[in-house]
Amino acid sequence: MIPALLGMKNAMGEMRARPLRILQVVDKLTPDSGVAGVVLRYHDAIDKKRIVFDFLAHEEPDLWIRRRLEKDGSKIFVAPPLRLAALVPYLRFLRRFYAEHPEYAIVHGHLPNAAPFYLGMARAAGVPVRIVHCHNTRSGDTVPKRIRNSLLFKLIPLCANVRCACSEAAARFLFGARNGRVKRPYHLVRNALPLGPYRFRPEVRERARGELGLGTDCLVVGHIGRMCPQKNQAFLLKIFAAFYAKHKNAVLMLIGDGELHETLRRQARELVPEGAVLWLGVRNDVPALLQAMDVFVLPSLYEGLPLAALEAQASGLPCLLSANITEEARIVPGLAQYISLQETPAEWAALIQPRHERTSDTGRFFAAAGYDISTEAAKLATLYEKLHEEHCRQRPAEEP
Template sequence: MRKSKTWGGEIFEIPPYQHVFAYQRELRRLFERESWRIVHSHINALSAFSLRAAKKADVPVRIAHSHSTAGKGEPIKNAIKAILRMQANRYPTHRAACTEHAAKWLFGKGADYRLVRNSIELGRYSFNASEREKCRGELGLSDSTFAVGHVGRLTTQKNQSFLVDAFAELLKVRPDSVLLLVGDGADRKKTASRARELGIADKVRLLGQRDDAWRLYQAFDVFALPSIYEGLGMVAVEAQAASLPCVCSTEVPDDVDLTTGCSHIELAEGPGRWATALLEASTAPSRGLSSSDASGLKAYDIEASAVELGDWYIKLYEGAVKQ
């Protein structure tokens, strides 16, 4: 166990979930020792493991929270998810999800759940012209360079190789462009290799894992999210908070359509269509949110969401104490 100086909480280190038995054993010991009244699990289908341990430890309030779904291209992972989903409603006493789409996928149609939106510090992402100039300068981008941006783990789900293909088509029309990929993951080598195969490695920059994504959004001209599945697609919310036009796949839920600058394109339409969509999105009005756009984003304000979640916890805690 170690304390978090940043947030004032505590971090308990246990075996990873891949070690199923040790993971559940240590979780149960932890729950019994700390005597928590509420356990809120955010690991989607894997919550079957953590909440099973919580139930054995007699934790009265057990919340399963769905943040994602499943899609093509991950047969082994999807098979495991399918098995675990059968246990999704067995151990929780309450259910939560970031969208209706994510709730239906994990808990089934008609299941009772609470909508708990993923939230951010909206003000931190607000467009800032001076920050954009500074960030683009650090990246070596001229004023005329067209920057396509993406933030996400480099994995099959996020589909960066497809985005590289689309960007290759875009370069035929806008050779003064660059693709900025923020994040890291198992597909890093695959993504870099695809860029080399297409002869555009000098135009595709893998920026790695960053803790200043909020700044990098300022440097982008358009944001792309070609995921093969999403529970929400929080990065699209962040991008819109930065007044960026967004092009998302149709596998990204419509819940992210918070401004007039967000559009959805089917992956089946191919890289060429995506290249056109990215260029068309860049012709949107200059950076800045209208009052209606800002209103749509307010639902993802962390200040309001924290109060709502806290009130829910208090209600659940009071109910548990009375038992």
């Protein structure tokens, strides 16, 4: 009898020692996805003896990302594309998925407009912890999308029982505000960074510029973002054209791709000489490319909290940001300047000051503001464990 009890006790200890597997629901796992970039940074930094991320994506993941995640022990599942016209097959997939994977006690969703579906089905399947995470401050680029999404957002309280946001502005947008404060309790999960790779190093700058064929006198105006209406690159090209008119040694470095790529190329040909814009596409060496820049410009129509603006400041770059971006994106004193989108491209261009003395001493500001990924990943692990303890006491032990 006593040996049997001891064996049971040891087995329970082993079950508790297993890491919690968290299902992260994302749109896609590709290098051009800002949301995926945030989640992957937390994946890289989190203690995998405590927490392991598995992923439910809505399209086939990038092969390099898939291999990297699977090497770390993560599982990747691919859901059918979510379209209202194909909603029934999507819901059938979710019902079958949750039935086949009862091990997930926590589902962390990063697609608020689809949350009524994947979190709703999670609730029906008995998943105890259902997290909705807001990464933005607007519900879409077009009026029909905004109307559709605003209706779907109203259903979120019926399916999610934990709220997260990347910024207070994003929380106010999705969870509502009263007297300027967020109405409902939420957890702030910052878009934190691994600070080491972004630290400014003159030798990295020199090497990166050399590989791109940029001379020492070249003024590099940089931008990172998916080529879509939200990022407002059409306005950015006009800003650069006004700047180029007075600085013929300037180039615009565009990192990213998207549905507006060809449209933007045509616009660029009408505004500046062909070689004045560097179309670098989606890259996996962003920290080095930031070192090659002289100034960073982000004229977004809306953002939750732009990761690119944080990366630029971590690299010591002066940043010119749209006034539509939350002030929470200002991390390093003196680097971020805000300007209204109502101002003309020439007025924006006049504020570009690329000859800035670069500093490598940005990490302390990020750490003080809560944007050091090592610290924030530990906090997120603790949050998951606390939620599991609070909501899952009666749940059977998870499978390894």
